Amino acid sequence: MSPRPDLSRFLRWDVAVGVLLVAVFATGAGSTEGFATTGNLAFALNDIAPVAIIALPMTLLVVAGEIDLSVASMLGLSSALSGKLWDAGWAFETIVPVVLVVGVLGGLLNGWLVTKVGLPSLAVTIGTLTLYRGLASVALGSNAITDFPEKYANWTSDTTTVLGFIPYPIALFAVLAVITAVVLHATGFGRSLFAIGAQEQAAWFAGIRVKRIKLLLFVLTGLFSAFAGIVFTLRYGSARADNGLGFEMLVIASVLLGGVDFDGGKGTLGGAIAGLLLIGFLKNLLILNDVANEIQVIVTGLLLVASVTTPRVIAAVLERRHRRAAA
Amino acid sequence: GGTTKKSSSSSSGSGSSVTSSATANPDAPLKTGLKIAFLPKAINNPYETIVDDSGIAGAKEFGGTAKEVGPSDSSASSQVSYINTLIQQQQNAILLAANDPNAVCAPLKEAMKKGIKVVAYDSDTAKDCRQLFINQASSEQIGRSLVQNLGKQLNYKGKIAILSATQNATNQNTWIGFMKQELALPKYKGMTLVKVAYGDDDDQKSFQQTQGLLAAYPDLKGIISPTTVGIAAAARYISSSSYKGKVVVNGLGTPNQMRKYVKDGTVAQFSLWNPKNLGYLAAYAAAALSSGQITGAEGETFKAGKLGTYKIGANGEVILGKPTVFDKSNIDGFNF
Amino acid sequence: MDQPETAGRPVLSLEYASKSFGAVRALQGVSLELFPGEAHALAGENGAGKSTLIKMLAGVYRPDAGRVLVDGEPVVFHGPSEARDAGIAVIYQEPTLFPDLTVAENIFMGRQPRRSLGRVDHKAVREATAGLIRRLGVDLDPEQPARGLSIADQQIVEIAKALSFDARVLIMDEPTAALTGTEVARLFGVVRTLREQGAAVLFISHRLEEIFGLCERVTTLRDGRRIASELLDGLTEDDLVRRMVGRDLGELYPKQAAELGPTALSVRRLTREGHFSDVSFEVRSGEIVALAGLVGAGRSEVVQSVFGVDRPDAGEVEVAGKILRAGSPTAAMDAGIALVPEDRRQQGLVMEMSIERNIGLTGLAELGRGGVVRKVLERGRATDWAVRLQLKYNRLSDSVGVLSGGNQQKVVLAKWLATNPSVLIVDEPTRGIDVGTKAEVHRLLSSLAAEGLAVLMVSSDLPEVLGMADRVLVMHEGRIAAEIPRGEADEESVMAAATGRGDTGKAA
Amino acid sequence: MTASVESPPAASEGQRSARSLTETVFRAREISIAGCLALLVLGTWLSNHRFLSDQGIKDLLLNASILALLAVGQSVVVLTRNIDLSVGSVVGLSAFACGKFVSGSGHNVVLVLLLGLALGAACGLVSGALVSFGRVPALVVTLGMLYIIQGIDYWWAHGEQINAADVPSSVLSLGSGSVLGIPYLPLIAAVVLAGAAYYLRSYRSGRELYAIGSSPEAARLAGVPIRRRVLGAYVFSGAVAGFAGALWLARFGTVVADNAHGWELTVVSAVVVGGVAITGGVGTVWGAALGALLLTTIGSALVVLKVDSFWQNAITGALLLAAISVDRILNLRMTSALRKRSARHVTKA
Ligand SMILES: Nc1ncnc2c1ncn2[C@@H]1O[C@H](COP(=O)(O)OP(=O)(O)OP(=O)(O)O)[C@@H](O)[C@H]1O
C-alpha cells in the first residue's frame, strides 16, 4: 500500500478497525454471558465462513482496482449444482472438483469480459450476478436437496472444531488467509497488484502483464466463491438455488470496512479480515443482547461511514495543528 | 451436521427420545414465567407480524414472556444465527416459521437436546427438527379448496395460472402440489394450468408478473395466488387495467389488503385463516410443551386459552381450523 | 484588458514567502516582483521550488509565511479561481486536461461564453477555440477529445487555455519542455505581443537560450532560497548556471566517440494505422540514434510500438538477431529493451507509490527469491540510482507524487537504467531536467553507449539531438523523412526534413 | 503542422470531417443501446402482438418510468466519478413515509410529492456532504447510508403495511391515470429526463459535472467548485429517489418496509448499460433512461414470451451482458476510426 505522511500513519482504517474489533470483543466478554463461550465463538465464526472465504480473493481484486459482485450468485450456483449432482447419484468426491471447475469457468467469463472486451467490472459482474443466480434456479428449480451424508456435513458443523472453537472451514480460511497475506504484501505479484490498481498504464509500461493478472484474479474469485458454496451447502445441509442471496454486499462491506480502497492501489488484507470479524462478532453480540435487527442494520451502516470518516477527520485536525506549528 | 435420509431416521429416534423420555401429564398446570421466542421468516413481513404480536399477547395471558426476534431478509442462514443465540439465551421454547425446512435442522436439534421446546408455525421444518407444527389449516385442504373455489367461479372452464411467492417457499410448494392433484381430477378437465409464476413476495415484482401473465395468455380466465402479497398485487393490477371483470382472482389474502378490491368488484372472494389465532395457538402449544402437558406425540390434547382444546395429529401437526372465505358479505367483520 | 499606466508598480508580487511539505522546506522567505510589460524568468535546479512558488501565486497553495500582493494590495487566494479572477493565468508544469472533453471545452471550462438564460453558447466556444489555435499556428481540432493527444499537443492546449484569459499576468511553468523549435518560436511570438500590451510574464524553463531569448529579468532559486534577482543583459549563461548550481559546469554535450558494435536493434517496415507507416531503421550497440521531428510526427508512437506497449499493425522488431513477439513489453524487456516513456505521470510512474517501489517495479523478479521481495535489495537498488542521478528527495519511502517534476523524471530514468538494458529507448529523456542534471544524464548516456549500449533517443530538444546523436532519423507525418549522419546534422538539415521540405539529409 | 498555417482552409476542412465523426462516436452509445431495445421489442412483438397493444405499451412505459427516474438521478452522480448506492433504501423510506403521511388523511397529491422530494433530498444531502466535504470514498459512504436508511425504514415500519385502501384515490389516480392515453408516470419521468439532459448540456455547472468526473485534479486547477457540484449531484439524485418513492406509493398503493430493496444494483446497471462510464465524465442521461427502459422491457418480454420462470433470471443476465458488449464493441470501432482520422489530419500538410 502507498506510504502516508507521518501523522496519518497511525490513523489507517485497518488499524482503527482492528482496535474496534478488540473493543467489541472485550465489551462482549465482559457484559454478555454466553458470548465468550467456545460454543458461541464457534458458530459465530462458522456463520461468517463463506463470506470470509470469498473476501480473500475479493481483497486482491479490489486492490487491483476491480470488483466482483457475482460472488454470491456463484455461491448459489455451486450449491445448486452440488445438490443437483448429488441427487443424480454422483459421488461427493467427484462433485467437488466439478463444482470448483464451474467456479473457475464463471471467473473466466467475468475476467474475459473485463480484460478482453474491456467492460467495467462493476457492469459485467452485475450482469453475471443475474446470470449465475439464474443458472442456479435452472439447475435446481424450486427443489431443495438435503440428504448430504453426515461424514461430509460434519466437516462444517459448529461442533467439530480445532482448539474447541475453530470450525474446520475457519481453520482452512486461516491457512488461506496467511498465504494470501504473504502473496499480497511480500511478493512481487502483490506489488504488481498495487501498481495495477493505482496506475494501470504505468504498470503496463513497466512490463507487468496487467490483463493476465486481472484474469487470474477473477478466476480465483470464482473458484473461492464456488468453494464457499460447497461449505455453505454442507453447513446448512440444504442445497437451494437461493442460497447466499445478497451475500455480495456483505463481502464488499467487510472488505471496504477493512480500509481496502475501491479506487485500487490501497489496502491491507489484515484490514479486510478485521472488518470481516468485526461485522460478524458485532452482529452476534447484538443478537445475544436482543438488539432488534433494524438496529443491527443501522449499526453496520454507521460502522462503514465511521470507519472512513474518523481517520480523515483526525488527520485533518492534526494537519491543521501541524500547519499552525509550522507557521 | 446436515440431515441425511439415514440420519433423519436415526435422529428422529433421538428426537422422539427427547419427547418420550418425559411422559405427558395432561393435568400439569401451565408454568408461569416461561421465556418463549418467535422467530418469523422475516421481521418486516406484515403477515408474520400479526401472527407474532397475537402470540406475544397470548403468552401474557399465561404469565409468560414472549419476544419476536429475526432477520430482515427471509433467508435460512440468518435464521440459524438467531436459533443459535436463542439457545445461548436458554429460552424455554422457540417458535419459528422456517425459511428452509432443513437448513434450520441442526441447530434446532441442538436446542431440543438442551431441553428447549421447538414449535414450527406457518411454514414447517423437517419433522424430526421440531416437536410440533401449528398448521394454519391442513395443507391439503388449502390447496384443494382454493382450486375448488376458483372452479366454481369459472364453472370449471378456462385457462388458469398460479402466482406464487418465491421458488423455494416450502408451504407454497406444498399447496401448489395439492392444487395440481386437485386439478388432475376429471371434473377439472375443462381447466388448464398454463403457468406458475413467482413474484418473490415482492409487491412490485408480483405486479409485473401479473401483467406478463395477462399479456402472454390473453385468454386467461383465472389466477390463484396463495400468498397475501401476490393476491393483492394481482388484484391491484387488474383493477386498474382493461382486464377488470374478465379475469377471476382468488387465493390467500388479508381482509385489510383486499377490502378495496372486493368492494370495487375486482375480486369476488378469497380465503384465509385468522393469523391472530395462529400466533395465539402457537404460544399456548409451546407453553403446554414446556409445562409437560404434552410431548408432541400423536393423540395428545391441550387447551389453548380462548380457542378451546386442540388435538395433536399425525407427525405432531396441530391444525388451526378451516380457512375463512371472505367476500362482500362478511369482509367488514374482520380487521387484520 | 486593463493595463496599469504606472509600469513602475509591480502587478503581482510575493513577499518573504515560505512553504513546507511535512519535513520538506520547499521555499524559505522568497520574494518576487512582476512588472507589467516585463518578462521575468525563474531559474533553478530541479526541486529548487519554482513550481511551488508559482502555485502560491496561482492560489493552489497558501504560503505558510509571507504574503501575496496584487497591485501592491495584500491578498489571500482561496483557490485557483480567485487568482484567475485577479487576472492571473497559469500554465502548470504538468498538463492537466479533461481527457473525455473536447479541446474546446478544456479551454473554456467554467468560463464558456453564454447566451440567454445563462445557457452555454457552444458555437461561440468552438469558434473562439479555433481562433486561439490558429493564433498558435498549430492544427488541432477544437472538437477532438483531449484523450490521446500527445504530451506536446496537451501542452499546446494548456497554452491556448492560458492565452484565452487575456490575463494581466501570464505564468508559464516549463511550457516549452515538450515543444520543438517551431512551436516555441510561435509561442514566444504570442507572448511578446501580450507583453507589449502590458501583461506581466513569469517564465520557467531549463533551456537557458529560451530564458535569454524571451526575458529581461531573472530570479534564481536554490534549495528553496532566492539567490539573486537581476536583469539578464550583462549576464552570461555560465553566470546563470553558477547561480543555479552553485558551481561551474563541464561541457554541456559530453559526447564520447564509441566504436560501433553489431546491430542491436533493427526495426523493419513497422506500421501502425493512423500514427506511422513503413518505419525501418537499425541501431548498433554503442550507437546513439536520435529520432527527431515535429510534434505529433509519430516518434513516441514508433518507440511505443517497438517496446510493445502498442501493437503494431505490420512490421517486425529484431533484437540481437531474435524477432520480438509483437505487443508484449515483457518480451521486449526480456530481450533487453528499456523504454523511458514520454508521459511520466501516466506511463512512467505509479504516483502514489514510494520512490523505491517505483524503481523496484521493473525488477520484481531479481529483487528476491521465490517471488518474495527482499526490501533490502529493493532499497539498495533505489539508493544506488538515486545517488548516481543526484535525486533530490526526502525519504525513499515518500511517494513519487511529492517529488518535483524533474526529480520525477530522474526516477523514471533510474527505474529503467536499473534493468541494465542492452537497448535503451528514451522518449524526451531530459524533459524538465535542469542544466546540471541534463549534463549528467548526457554524460551517463554516452558512457553507457561507450560500454556498448544501444541508445534510441526521441527528443524535441534540437541542441540535445545534435549534441548527442551519432545519427539523426527525422520523422515527418509518421514516416522517416531523412537519415542524417552526425557530420551533416545541423539545424537547417534537420528542420528541413522535419517540415517535409528537404527530401534527404543533403537538403539545406 | 506548420504547413496548415499557410493553408488554414485545409485545417478547418479537416476539422469539420473529424467533428462529424466525433459526434457520431458520442451518439453511438445511445444508438447502439436503442438498437438493442428495438430488436428486443420487435422480436417479442412478432411472437405476440399483444406485447404492443395499448395496454402492453402502457405497462412497458409504466414499469420503466420509476427505474428511469432513478437512473437519471444516479447518472448525474456517476458522471462526477462517484456513486450513490443508497437510492434503493431512499425509495423504500420515502414510499413508506408518504404512505404513513397520506393513509387515512385526505392530503393532496402535491404535498405527498413534495414530502418525498424533501425526504430524498435530505438523505442525498447527508451522503453528499460526507463524500464531498469528508472526502471519503463514495462507495463506502453510500453503502453505509444504504444500511442506515434501510435500518431506519425497517425500524419505523416494523412489519406494518400501507394498503391501497388507506391511500386516497387522488394519489392512486396519479399512478394509474393518464392524459390523452399516456399515463402520468412516464410523462413525469420524461419531463425530469429532458430537464436534466438540457441542464447537463447547456449550463456551465452542468458541464462542470463532466469536468469533475473526467479529471478531478484538472477541475480543481480550473477553479471548478468541486465540493459544491458533487454535493449538488447527490442532493439531486437523492431528491429524485425520494420523488420516485412518492410515485411508487401512487403506482403500487401497497407499501411495506422493503420496497425497492436491492434496487441500487439494478439502477447502476441501467446507468452503465446506458453508456454512462462508471469512471465518470462520459455519457448522457438519455442513455441511462434508455438503459432503464431496456432492463424493464427485458423483464416484461420474457414473461410475454412464456419463458420458463426458472430461466428468466439467466436470460436476463445474458441479455444484459450482450447489450453492454455490443455497445462496447461498436464504440471501440468508432473510436479507432476517429483516432486514425484525427491523427492523420493532425499530421496533414
Ligand atoms: N505536494 C508536495 N508534497 C511534498 N513535497 C513537495 C510537494 N510538492 C513539492 N514538494 C517538494 O518541494 C520541493 C520543490 O518542488 P518544486 O516542484 O517547486 O521544484 P521545481 O523547482 O518546480 O523543480 P522542477 O524544475 O523539477 O519542476 C521539492 O523538493 C519537492 O520534493
Ligand SMILES: Nc1ncnc2c1ncn2[C@@H]1O[C@H](COP(=O)(O)OP(=O)(O)OP(=O)(O)O)[C@@H](O)[C@H]1O
Ligand atoms: N495514446 C495516443 N492515442 C491516440 N493518439 C495519440 C496518442 N499519442 C499520440 N497520439 C497522436 O499521434 C500523433 C503522434 O503522437 P506522438 O506523441 O507520437 O508524436 P511525437 O512525434 O512523439 O511528438 P511528441 O511526442 O513530441 O508530441 C499525434 O497526432 C498525437 O496526437
Ligand SMILES: [Mg+2]
Ligand atoms: Mg516544477
Ligand SMILES: [Mg+2]
Ligand atoms: Mg513524443
